[in-house]
Amino acid sequence: MDIHVIFIIFSVVLNTVSSGKHDKYAGYTVHGVHLRDVQDQRVLYELQHKLNLDMWRYGVPGDRPSLVMLSPKQADVVLNELDRYGIKHYLDVADVFWNLAEFDQNLISYRRSRSERLVPFEDYPTHAEVNAYLERVAAQYPEIVTLVTAGKSWESRDIKYLKISTTNFTDSSKPIYFMMAMLHAREWVTTPVTLYSIHRLVENLRNEDRDLLEGTDWIILPMANPDGYEYSISDDRMWRRTRSNRPEISTTCVGVDGNRNFDALYQPSNNPCSLTFPGPHAFSEIETRIVRDILHKYVDRIQVHLDIHSHGNYVLFPWGDGTLTPNAAQLFHVGSVMGAAMDSMKLPSAGFYRVGNSALIL
Incomplete structure:
Protein backbone atom coordinates (compact mmCIF):
# COMPACT_ATOMS: atom_id res chain seq x y z
CA MET A 1 0.00 0.00 0.00
CA ASP A 2 1.25 3.48 -0.82
CA ILE A 3 2.59 5.31 2.22
CA HIS A 4 0.47 8.36 1.38
CA VAL A 5 -2.67 6.24 1.53
CA ILE A 6 -1.60 4.93 4.94
CA PHE A 7 -1.12 8.49 6.19
CA ILE A 8 -4.52 9.55 4.87
CA ILE A 9 -6.22 6.59 6.56
CA PHE A 10 -4.46 7.41 9.84
CA SER A 11 -5.56 11.02 9.56
CA VAL A 12 -9.15 9.95 8.96
CA VAL A 13 -9.03 7.75 12.06
CA LEU A 14 -7.79 10.62 14.19
CA ASN A 15 -10.40 12.94 12.78
CA THR A 16 -13.14 10.39 13.44
CA VAL A 17 -12.01 9.83 17.01
CA SER A 18 -11.75 13.49 17.81
CA SER A 19 -14.51 14.96 15.67
CA GLY A 20 -15.88 17.92 17.60
CA LYS A 21 -14.45 16.77 20.92
CA HIS A 22 -11.18 18.70 20.77
CA ASP A 23 -12.13 21.39 18.24
CA LYS A 24 -11.84 24.22 20.73
CA TYR A 25 -8.11 23.49 21.10
CA ALA A 26 -7.26 23.77 17.41
CA GLY A 27 -4.30 26.15 17.15
CA TYR A 28 -3.57 26.04 20.88
CA THR A 29 0.06 25.48 21.83
CA VAL A 30 1.96 24.56 24.97
CA HIS A 31 5.14 26.42 25.83
CA GLY A 32 7.88 25.64 28.30
CA VAL A 33 9.11 28.61 30.31
CA HIS A 34 12.56 28.56 31.90
CA LEU A 35 12.43 30.27 35.29
CA ARG A 36 15.58 31.85 36.61
CA ASP A 37 14.32 33.16 39.95
CA VAL A 38 11.30 34.23 41.99
CA GLN A 39 10.90 37.35 39.86
CA ASP A 40 10.33 35.21 36.77
CA GLN A 41 7.75 33.23 38.73
CA ARG A 42 5.96 36.46 39.59
CA VAL A 43 5.89 37.56 35.95
CA LEU A 44 4.30 34.28 34.90
CA TYR A 45 1.93 34.32 37.89
CA GLU A 46 0.66 37.79 36.99
CA LEU A 47 0.17 36.75 33.36
CA GLN A 48 -1.71 33.66 34.50
CA HIS A 49 -4.23 35.64 36.51
CA LYS A 50 -4.51 38.55 34.09
CA LEU A 51 -5.17 36.34 31.04
CA ASN A 52 -6.66 33.26 32.75
CA LEU A 53 -3.83 31.07 31.48
CA ASP A 54 -4.03 27.30 31.76
CA MET A 55 -0.92 26.15 33.61
CA TRP A 56 -0.03 22.56 32.83
CA ARG A 57 2.89 22.59 35.24
CA TYR A 58 4.29 25.08 37.69
CA GLY A 59 8.03 25.14 37.27
CA VAL A 60 10.86 25.49 39.77
CA PRO A 61 13.54 28.15 39.14
CA GLY A 62 16.77 26.61 37.92
CA ASP A 63 15.34 23.10 38.08
CA ARG A 64 12.37 22.52 35.78
CA PRO A 65 10.40 24.72 33.39
CA SER A 66 6.78 25.73 33.68
CA LEU A 67 4.36 24.51 31.04
CA VAL A 68 1.54 26.78 29.93
CA MET A 69 -1.16 26.23 27.30
CA LEU A 70 -1.90 29.28 25.14
CA SER A 71 -4.61 30.14 22.68
CA PRO A 72 -3.41 31.89 19.51
CA LYS A 73 -4.56 35.20 20.98
CA GLN A 74 -2.85 34.59 24.31
CA ALA A 75 0.37 33.45 22.67
CA ASP A 76 1.07 36.83 21.09
CA VAL A 77 0.72 38.64 24.41
CA VAL A 78 2.44 36.11 26.66
CA LEU A 79 5.46 35.37 24.48
CA ASN A 80 6.08 39.06 23.86
CA GLU A 81 5.90 39.73 27.60
CA LEU A 82 8.31 36.88 28.36
CA ASP A 83 10.70 38.26 25.76
CA ARG A 84 10.43 41.71 27.31
CA TYR A 85 11.69 40.32 30.62
CA GLY A 86 14.33 38.15 28.96
CA ILE A 87 12.63 34.94 30.08
CA LYS A 88 13.53 32.06 27.78
CA HIS A 89 10.76 29.85 26.44
CA TYR A 90 10.30 27.07 23.90
CA LEU A 91 7.51 25.31 22.02
CA ASP A 92 6.59 22.07 23.80
CA VAL A 93 3.35 21.07 22.02
CA ALA A 94 2.82 22.51 18.54
CA ASP A 95 -0.93 21.79 18.36
CA VAL A 96 -2.96 20.72 21.38
CA PHE A 97 -5.81 19.48 19.15
CA TRP A 98 -3.59 16.91 17.46
CA ASN A 99 -1.89 16.06 20.73
CA LEU A 100 -5.24 15.16 22.28
CA ALA A 101 -6.37 13.30 19.16
CA GLU A 102 -3.19 11.24 19.18
CA PHE A 103 -3.71 10.45 22.87
CA ASP A 104 -7.21 9.17 22.09
CA GLN A 105 -5.91 6.96 19.31
CA ASN A 106 -3.07 5.58 21.44
CA LEU A 107 -5.53 4.78 24.24
CA ILE A 108 -7.81 2.93 21.82
CA SER A 109 -4.84 0.97 20.46
CA TYR A 110 -3.66 0.11 23.95
CA ARG A 111 -7.08 -1.20 24.97
CA ARG A 112 -7.39 -3.27 21.81
CA SER A 113 -3.92 -4.76 22.29
CA ARG A 114 -4.80 -6.31 25.63
CA SER A 115 -5.75 -9.96 25.33
CA GLU A 116 -8.12 -9.82 28.27
CA ARG A 117 -10.37 -7.24 29.87
CA LEU A 118 -8.45 -4.49 31.63
CA VAL A 119 -8.81 -4.18 35.37
CA ILE A 233 -14.20 12.21 28.80
CA SER A 234 -17.25 13.16 26.78
CA ASP A 235 -16.80 16.85 25.95
CA ASP A 236 -13.61 18.60 27.03
CA ARG A 237 -10.45 16.67 27.83
CA MET A 238 -8.92 19.69 29.59
CA TRP A 239 -11.84 20.33 31.96
CA ARG A 240 -10.65 20.53 35.57
CA ARG A 241 -13.49 22.08 37.60
CA THR A 242 -16.73 20.75 39.05
CA ARG A 243 -19.96 21.03 37.03
CA SER A 244 -22.22 23.04 39.36
CA ASN A 245 -24.46 25.43 37.45
CA ARG A 246 -25.47 28.73 39.05
CA PRO A 247 -27.13 31.08 36.53
CA GLU A 248 -27.31 33.82 39.15
CA ILE A 249 -23.49 33.91 39.09
CA SER A 250 -22.84 33.15 35.42
CA THR A 251 -24.95 32.02 32.48
CA THR A 252 -21.91 30.91 30.48
CA CYS A 253 -19.39 29.42 32.94
CA VAL A 254 -20.08 26.48 35.23
CA GLY A 255 -18.19 24.76 38.00
CA VAL A 256 -15.49 25.82 40.43
CA ASP A 257 -11.92 24.82 41.20
CA GLY A 258 -12.41 22.25 43.95
CA ASN A 259 -8.89 22.80 45.27
CA ARG A 260 -9.77 26.39 46.16
CA ASN A 261 -13.27 25.72 47.52
CA PHE A 262 -12.16 24.78 51.03
CA ASP A 263 -12.34 27.21 53.94
CA ALA A 264 -8.58 27.23 54.52
CA LEU A 265 -7.22 30.45 53.00
CA TYR A 266 -10.38 30.82 50.92
CA GLN A 267 -10.06 33.83 48.60
CA PRO A 268 -13.29 35.15 46.99
CA SER A 269 -13.28 36.01 43.29
CA ASN A 270 -15.60 37.93 40.99
CA ASN A 271 -14.48 36.03 37.89
CA PRO A 272 -16.60 32.86 37.59
CA CYS A 273 -14.96 32.01 34.27
CA SER A 274 -11.47 31.77 35.75
CA LEU A 275 -9.91 28.30 35.72
CA THR A 276 -9.19 28.80 39.41
CA PHE A 277 -12.59 30.27 40.42
CA PRO A 278 -12.99 29.22 44.08
CA GLY A 279 -16.79 29.31 44.08
CA PRO A 280 -19.24 31.80 45.58
CA HIS A 281 -18.22 30.75 49.09
CA ALA A 282 -16.18 28.08 50.84
CA PHE A 283 -17.72 24.62 50.54
CA ASN A 313 6.75 15.26 40.23
CA TYR A 314 6.13 16.95 43.56
CA VAL A 315 5.39 16.02 47.15
CA LEU A 316 3.76 19.15 48.56
CA PHE A 317 2.59 20.09 52.04
CA PRO A 318 0.71 23.10 53.51
CA TRP A 319 0.10 25.89 53.99
CA GLY A 320 -0.80 27.39 50.62
CA ASP A 321 0.20 30.94 51.57
CA GLY A 322 3.87 30.12 52.06
CA THR A 323 3.78 29.90 55.86
CA LEU A 324 4.77 26.65 57.53
CA THR A 325 2.71 24.43 59.79
CA PRO A 326 4.08 23.59 63.27
CA ASN A 327 4.97 20.07 62.04
CA ALA A 328 6.58 21.24 58.79
CA ALA A 329 9.87 19.51 59.60
CA GLN A 330 8.06 16.20 60.09
CA LEU A 331 6.08 16.70 56.87
CA PHE A 332 9.27 17.43 54.98
CA HIS A 333 10.89 14.29 56.38
CA VAL A 334 7.93 12.08 55.44
CA GLY A 335 7.69 13.75 52.03
CA SER A 336 11.39 13.17 51.41
CA VAL A 337 11.04 9.47 52.18
CA MET A 338 8.07 9.28 49.82
CA GLY A 339 9.93 11.17 47.10
CA ALA A 340 13.01 8.98 47.40
CA ALA A 341 10.89 5.82 47.16
CA MET A 342 9.17 7.08 44.02
CA ASP A 343 12.45 8.28 42.53
CA SER A 344 13.80 4.72 42.82
CA MET A 345 10.95 3.44 40.61
CA LYS A 346 10.32 6.29 38.19
CA LEU A 347 10.95 6.17 34.46
CA PRO A 348 14.42 7.45 33.46
CA SER A 349 12.80 10.25 31.46
CA ALA A 350 10.83 11.54 34.46
CA GLY A 351 12.14 14.24 36.75
CA PHE A 352 13.06 13.61 40.36
CA TYR A 353 10.41 14.44 42.95
CA ARG A 354 10.72 17.84 44.57
CA VAL A 355 9.56 18.10 48.19
CA GLY A 356 8.43 21.22 50.00
CA ASN A 357 5.77 23.72 50.97
CA SER A 358 3.23 24.03 48.16
CA ALA A 359 3.33 27.81 47.88
CA LEU A 360 7.11 28.07 48.17
CA ILE A 361 7.75 25.31 45.63
CA LEU A 362 5.12 26.37 43.10
Whole structure:
Protein backbone atom coordinates (compact mmCIF):
# COMPACT_ATOMS: atom_id res chain seq x y z
CA MET A 1 0.00 0.00 0.00
CA ASP A 2 1.25 3.48 -0.82
CA ILE A 3 2.59 5.31 2.22
CA HIS A 4 0.47 8.36 1.38
CA VAL A 5 -2.67 6.24 1.53
CA ILE A 6 -1.60 4.93 4.94
CA PHE A 7 -1.12 8.49 6.19
CA ILE A 8 -4.52 9.55 4.87
CA ILE A 9 -6.22 6.59 6.56
CA PHE A 10 -4.46 7.41 9.84
CA SER A 11 -5.56 11.02 9.56
CA VAL A 12 -9.15 9.95 8.96
CA VAL A 13 -9.03 7.75 12.06
CA LEU A 14 -7.79 10.62 14.19
CA ASN A 15 -10.40 12.94 12.78
CA THR A 16 -13.14 10.39 13.44
CA VAL A 17 -12.01 9.83 17.01
CA SER A 18 -11.75 13.49 17.81
CA SER A 19 -14.51 14.96 15.67
CA GLY A 20 -15.88 17.92 17.60
CA LYS A 21 -14.45 16.77 20.92
CA HIS A 22 -11.18 18.70 20.77
CA ASP A 23 -12.13 21.39 18.24
CA LYS A 24 -11.84 24.22 20.73
CA TYR A 25 -8.11 23.49 21.10
CA ALA A 26 -7.26 23.77 17.41
CA GLY A 27 -4.30 26.15 17.15
CA TYR A 28 -3.57 26.04 20.88
CA THR A 29 0.06 25.48 21.83
CA VAL A 30 1.96 24.56 24.97
CA HIS A 31 5.14 26.42 25.83
CA GLY A 32 7.88 25.64 28.30
CA VAL A 33 9.11 28.61 30.31
CA HIS A 34 12.56 28.56 31.90
CA LEU A 35 12.43 30.27 35.29
CA ARG A 36 15.58 31.85 36.61
CA ASP A 37 14.32 33.16 39.95
CA VAL A 38 11.30 34.23 41.99
CA GLN A 39 10.90 37.35 39.86
CA ASP A 40 10.33 35.21 36.77
CA GLN A 41 7.75 33.23 38.73
CA ARG A 42 5.96 36.46 39.59
CA VAL A 43 5.89 37.56 35.95
CA LEU A 44 4.30 34.28 34.90
CA TYR A 45 1.93 34.32 37.89
CA GLU A 46 0.66 37.79 36.99
CA LEU A 47 0.17 36.75 33.36
CA GLN A 48 -1.71 33.66 34.50
CA HIS A 49 -4.23 35.64 36.51
CA LYS A 50 -4.51 38.55 34.09
CA LEU A 51 -5.17 36.34 31.04
CA ASN A 52 -6.66 33.26 32.75
CA LEU A 53 -3.83 31.07 31.48
CA ASP A 54 -4.03 27.30 31.76
CA MET A 55 -0.92 26.15 33.61
CA TRP A 56 -0.03 22.56 32.83
CA ARG A 57 2.89 22.59 35.24
CA TYR A 58 4.29 25.08 37.69
CA GLY A 59 8.03 25.14 37.27
CA VAL A 60 10.86 25.49 39.77
CA PRO A 61 13.54 28.15 39.14
CA GLY A 62 16.77 26.61 37.92
CA ASP A 63 15.34 23.10 38.08
CA ARG A 64 12.37 22.52 35.78
CA PRO A 65 10.40 24.72 33.39
CA SER A 66 6.78 25.73 33.68
CA LEU A 67 4.36 24.51 31.04
CA VAL A 68 1.54 26.78 29.93
CA MET A 69 -1.16 26.23 27.30
CA LEU A 70 -1.90 29.28 25.14
CA SER A 71 -4.61 30.14 22.68
CA PRO A 72 -3.41 31.89 19.51
CA LYS A 73 -4.56 35.20 20.98
CA GLN A 74 -2.85 34.59 24.31
CA ALA A 75 0.37 33.45 22.67
CA ASP A 76 1.07 36.83 21.09
CA VAL A 77 0.72 38.64 24.41
CA VAL A 78 2.44 36.11 26.66
CA LEU A 79 5.46 35.37 24.48
CA ASN A 80 6.08 39.06 23.86
CA GLU A 81 5.90 39.73 27.60
CA LEU A 82 8.31 36.88 28.36
CA ASP A 83 10.70 38.26 25.76
CA ARG A 84 10.43 41.71 27.31
CA TYR A 85 11.69 40.32 30.62
CA GLY A 86 14.33 38.15 28.96
CA ILE A 87 12.63 34.94 30.08
CA LYS A 88 13.53 32.06 27.78
CA HIS A 89 10.76 29.85 26.44
CA TYR A 90 10.30 27.07 23.90
CA LEU A 91 7.51 25.31 22.02
CA ASP A 92 6.59 22.07 23.80
CA VAL A 93 3.35 21.07 22.02
CA ALA A 94 2.82 22.51 18.54
CA ASP A 95 -0.93 21.79 18.36
CA VAL A 96 -2.96 20.72 21.38
CA PHE A 97 -5.81 19.48 19.15
CA TRP A 98 -3.59 16.91 17.46
CA ASN A 99 -1.89 16.06 20.73
CA LEU A 100 -5.24 15.16 22.28
CA ALA A 101 -6.37 13.30 19.16
CA GLU A 102 -3.19 11.24 19.18
CA PHE A 103 -3.71 10.45 22.87
CA ASP A 104 -7.21 9.17 22.09
CA GLN A 105 -5.91 6.96 19.31
CA ASN A 106 -3.07 5.58 21.44
CA LEU A 107 -5.53 4.78 24.24
CA ILE A 108 -7.81 2.93 21.82
CA SER A 109 -4.84 0.97 20.46
CA TYR A 110 -3.66 0.11 23.95
CA ARG A 111 -7.08 -1.20 24.97
CA ARG A 112 -7.39 -3.27 21.81
CA SER A 113 -3.92 -4.76 22.29
CA ARG A 114 -4.80 -6.31 25.63
CA SER A 115 -5.75 -9.96 25.33
CA GLU A 116 -8.12 -9.82 28.27
CA ARG A 117 -10.37 -7.24 29.87
CA LEU A 118 -8.45 -4.49 31.63
CA VAL A 119 -8.81 -4.18 35.37
CA PRO A 120 -9.69 -0.62 36.45
CA PHE A 121 -6.23 0.36 37.70
CA GLU A 122 -4.70 -0.58 34.33
CA ASP A 123 -6.95 1.84 32.47
CA TYR A 124 -8.77 5.16 32.76
CA PRO A 125 -12.08 3.74 34.03
CA THR A 126 -15.41 5.52 33.86
CA HIS A 127 -17.11 6.65 37.04
CA ALA A 128 -19.50 3.69 36.79
CA GLU A 129 -16.58 1.26 36.41
CA VAL A 130 -14.86 2.74 39.47
CA ASN A 131 -17.98 2.31 41.59
CA ALA A 132 -18.51 -1.21 40.27
CA TYR A 133 -14.95 -2.09 41.33
CA LEU A 134 -15.48 -0.65 44.81
CA GLU A 135 -18.74 -2.59 45.15
CA ARG A 136 -17.09 -5.84 44.04
CA VAL A 137 -14.16 -5.50 46.43
CA ALA A 138 -16.50 -4.71 49.34
CA ALA A 139 -18.70 -7.71 48.51
CA GLN A 140 -15.77 -10.13 48.22
CA TYR A 141 -13.88 -8.96 51.33
CA PRO A 142 -16.60 -7.92 53.83
CA GLU A 143 -14.38 -8.82 56.80
CA ILE A 144 -12.02 -5.91 56.10
CA VAL A 145 -13.79 -3.65 53.57
CA THR A 146 -16.79 -1.35 54.05
CA LEU A 147 -18.33 0.53 51.15
CA VAL A 148 -19.64 4.02 51.95
CA THR A 149 -21.85 6.12 49.70
CA ALA A 150 -20.96 9.60 50.94
CA GLY A 151 -23.53 11.46 48.85
CA LYS A 152 -24.38 12.54 45.35
CA SER A 153 -22.52 14.97 43.15
CA TRP A 154 -24.13 18.04 41.62
CA GLU A 155 -25.29 15.90 38.69
CA SER A 156 -26.49 13.13 41.04
CA ARG A 157 -23.64 10.67 40.63
CA ASP A 158 -22.89 8.53 43.68
CA ILE A 159 -19.61 9.43 45.37
CA LYS A 160 -18.32 6.29 47.05
CA TYR A 161 -15.28 5.42 49.10
CA LEU A 162 -13.89 2.38 50.90
CA LYS A 163 -13.00 1.97 54.56
CA ILE A 164 -10.36 -0.75 54.89
CA SER A 165 -9.64 -2.10 58.36
CA THR A 166 -8.88 -5.40 60.10
CA THR A 167 -10.77 -4.09 63.15
CA ASN A 168 -13.69 -2.40 61.37
CA PHE A 169 -12.53 1.04 62.54
CA THR A 170 -13.24 0.11 66.18
CA ASP A 171 -9.64 0.40 67.41
CA SER A 172 -9.20 4.09 68.14
CA SER A 173 -5.47 3.64 68.67
CA LYS A 174 -4.88 2.92 65.00
CA PRO A 175 -4.03 5.89 62.76
CA ILE A 176 -6.08 6.58 59.64
CA TYR A 177 -4.60 7.17 56.19
CA PHE A 178 -7.05 9.14 54.03
CA MET A 179 -6.21 8.93 50.32
CA MET A 180 -8.24 10.73 47.64
CA ALA A 181 -7.98 11.64 43.97
CA MET A 182 -9.64 13.29 40.97
CA LEU A 183 -10.57 16.59 42.58
CA HIS A 184 -9.33 18.11 39.31
CA ALA A 185 -11.28 16.36 36.57
CA ARG A 186 -8.64 16.18 33.86
CA GLU A 187 -6.02 14.52 36.05
CA TRP A 188 -6.99 11.04 34.88
CA VAL A 189 -3.85 9.33 36.10
CA THR A 190 -4.73 9.92 39.76
CA THR A 191 -7.72 7.58 40.17
CA PRO A 192 -5.84 4.44 39.04
CA VAL A 193 -3.30 5.13 41.82
CA THR A 194 -6.05 4.82 44.43
CA LEU A 195 -7.50 1.72 42.78
CA TYR A 196 -4.10 0.04 42.67
CA SER A 197 -3.63 0.90 46.34
CA ILE A 198 -6.92 -0.85 47.12
CA HIS A 199 -5.80 -3.83 45.06
CA ARG A 200 -2.49 -4.10 46.93
CA LEU A 201 -4.09 -3.70 50.36
CA VAL A 202 -6.99 -6.08 49.82
CA GLU A 203 -6.66 -8.32 46.78
CA ASN A 204 -2.89 -8.73 46.56
CA LEU A 205 -1.49 -8.11 50.04
CA ARG A 206 2.18 -9.02 50.26
CA ASN A 207 3.92 -10.13 53.44
CA GLU A 208 6.19 -7.10 53.49
CA ASP A 209 3.13 -4.83 53.39
CA ARG A 210 1.03 -6.63 55.99
CA ASP A 211 1.76 -3.99 58.64
CA LEU A 212 0.16 -1.36 56.37
CA LEU A 213 -3.14 -3.23 56.62
CA GLU A 214 -2.95 -4.47 60.19
CA GLY A 215 -1.53 -1.34 61.79
CA THR A 216 -3.46 1.32 59.86
CA ASP A 217 -7.08 2.00 58.96
CA TRP A 218 -7.64 3.30 55.43
CA ILE A 219 -10.16 5.60 53.77
CA ILE A 220 -9.76 5.65 49.99
CA LEU A 221 -11.86 8.00 47.85
CA PRO A 222 -10.95 7.35 44.20
CA MET A 223 -13.09 9.99 42.50
CA ALA A 224 -13.92 13.19 44.34
CA ASN A 225 -15.23 15.02 41.25
CA PRO A 226 -17.12 12.49 39.08
CA ASP A 227 -19.14 15.10 37.15
CA GLY A 228 -16.07 16.93 35.95
CA TYR A 229 -14.30 13.68 35.14
CA GLU A 230 -17.14 12.35 32.99
CA TYR A 231 -17.33 15.73 31.22
CA SER A 232 -13.60 15.57 30.51
CA ILE A 233 -14.20 12.21 28.80
CA SER A 234 -17.25 13.16 26.78
CA ASP A 235 -16.80 16.85 25.95
CA ASP A 236 -13.61 18.60 27.03
CA ARG A 237 -10.45 16.67 27.83
CA MET A 238 -8.92 19.69 29.59
CA TRP A 239 -11.84 20.33 31.96
CA ARG A 240 -10.65 20.53 35.57
CA ARG A 241 -13.49 22.08 37.60
CA THR A 242 -16.73 20.75 39.05
CA ARG A 243 -19.96 21.03 37.03
CA SER A 244 -22.22 23.04 39.36
CA ASN A 245 -24.46 25.43 37.45
CA ARG A 246 -25.47 28.73 39.05
CA PRO A 247 -27.13 31.08 36.53
CA GLU A 248 -27.31 33.82 39.15
CA ILE A 249 -23.49 33.91 39.09
CA SER A 250 -22.84 33.15 35.42
CA THR A 251 -24.95 32.02 32.48
CA THR A 252 -21.91 30.91 30.48
CA CYS A 253 -19.39 29.42 32.94
CA VAL A 254 -20.08 26.48 35.23
CA GLY A 255 -18.19 24.76 38.00
CA VAL A 256 -15.49 25.82 40.43
CA ASP A 257 -11.92 24.82 41.20
CA GLY A 258 -12.41 22.25 43.95
CA ASN A 259 -8.89 22.80 45.27
CA ARG A 260 -9.77 26.39 46.16
CA ASN A 261 -13.27 25.72 47.52
CA PHE A 262 -12.16 24.78 51.03
CA ASP A 263 -12.34 27.21 53.94
CA ALA A 264 -8.58 27.23 54.52
CA LEU A 265 -7.22 30.45 53.00
CA TYR A 266 -10.38 30.82 50.92
CA GLN A 267 -10.06 33.83 48.60
CA PRO A 268 -13.29 35.15 46.99
CA SER A 269 -13.28 36.01 43.29
CA ASN A 270 -15.60 37.93 40.99
CA ASN A 271 -14.48 36.03 37.89
CA PRO A 272 -16.60 32.86 37.59
CA CYS A 273 -14.96 32.01 34.27
CA SER A 274 -11.47 31.77 35.75
CA LEU A 275 -9.91 28.30 35.72
CA THR A 276 -9.19 28.80 39.41
CA PHE A 277 -12.59 30.27 40.42
CA PRO A 278 -12.99 29.22 44.08
CA GLY A 279 -16.79 29.31 44.08
CA PRO A 280 -19.24 31.80 45.58
CA HIS A 281 -18.22 30.75 49.09
CA ALA A 282 -16.18 28.08 50.84
CA PHE A 283 -17.72 24.62 50.54
CA SER A 284 -20.25 25.73 47.96
CA GLU A 285 -19.65 22.35 46.24
CA ILE A 286 -21.11 19.09 47.49
CA GLU A 287 -17.89 17.39 46.38
CA THR A 288 -15.68 19.41 48.74
CA ARG A 289 -18.24 19.14 51.55
CA ILE A 290 -17.94 15.35 51.33
CA VAL A 291 -14.17 15.61 51.77
CA ARG A 292 -14.66 18.04 54.65
CA ASP A 293 -17.11 15.73 56.42
CA ILE A 294 -14.72 12.77 56.21
CA LEU A 295 -11.94 14.88 57.69
CA HIS A 296 -14.17 16.19 60.48
CA LYS A 297 -15.49 12.75 61.36
CA TYR A 298 -12.05 11.21 61.77
CA VAL A 299 -9.92 14.25 62.56
CA ASP A 300 -8.64 12.77 65.84
CA ARG A 301 -7.19 9.73 64.06
CA ILE A 302 -6.22 10.87 60.58
CA GLN A 303 -2.44 10.85 60.48
CA VAL A 304 -2.01 11.26 56.73
CA HIS A 305 -4.29 12.94 54.19
CA LEU A 306 -2.93 12.42 50.70
CA ASP A 307 -4.66 14.34 47.89
CA ILE A 308 -3.25 13.00 44.61
CA HIS A 309 -2.83 15.39 41.68
CA SER A 310 -0.92 15.68 38.40
CA HIS A 311 1.03 16.84 36.52
CA GLY A 312 4.48 17.28 37.94
CA ASN A 313 6.75 15.26 40.23
CA TYR A 314 6.13 16.95 43.56
CA VAL A 315 5.39 16.02 47.15
CA LEU A 316 3.76 19.15 48.56
CA PHE A 317 2.59 20.09 52.04
CA PRO A 318 0.71 23.10 53.51
CA TRP A 319 0.10 25.89 53.99
CA GLY A 320 -0.80 27.39 50.62
CA ASP A 321 0.20 30.94 51.57
CA GLY A 322 3.87 30.12 52.06
CA THR A 323 3.78 29.90 55.86
CA LEU A 324 4.77 26.65 57.53
CA THR A 325 2.71 24.43 59.79
CA PRO A 326 4.08 23.59 63.27
CA ASN A 327 4.97 20.07 62.04
CA ALA A 328 6.58 21.24 58.79
CA ALA A 329 9.87 19.51 59.60
CA GLN A 330 8.06 16.20 60.09
CA LEU A 331 6.08 16.70 56.87
CA PHE A 332 9.27 17.43 54.98
CA HIS A 333 10.89 14.29 56.38
CA VAL A 334 7.93 12.08 55.44
CA GLY A 335 7.69 13.75 52.03
CA SER A 336 11.39 13.17 51.41
CA VAL A 337 11.04 9.47 52.18
CA MET A 338 8.07 9.28 49.82
CA GLY A 339 9.93 11.17 47.10
CA ALA A 340 13.01 8.98 47.40
CA ALA A 341 10.89 5.82 47.16
CA MET A 342 9.17 7.08 44.02
CA ASP A 343 12.45 8.28 42.53
CA SER A 344 13.80 4.72 42.82
CA MET A 345 10.95 3.44 40.61
CA LYS A 346 10.32 6.29 38.19
CA LEU A 347 10.95 6.17 34.46
CA PRO A 348 14.42 7.45 33.46
CA SER A 349 12.80 10.25 31.46
CA ALA A 350 10.83 11.54 34.46
CA GLY A 351 12.14 14.24 36.75
CA PHE A 352 13.06 13.61 40.36
CA TYR A 353 10.41 14.44 42.95
CA ARG A 354 10.72 17.84 44.57
CA VAL A 355 9.56 18.10 48.19
CA GLY A 356 8.43 21.22 50.00
CA ASN A 357 5.77 23.72 50.97
CA SER A 358 3.23 24.03 48.16
CA ALA A 359 3.33 27.81 47.88
CA LEU A 360 7.11 28.07 48.17
CA ILE A 361 7.75 25.31 45.63
CA LEU A 362 5.12 26.37 43.10
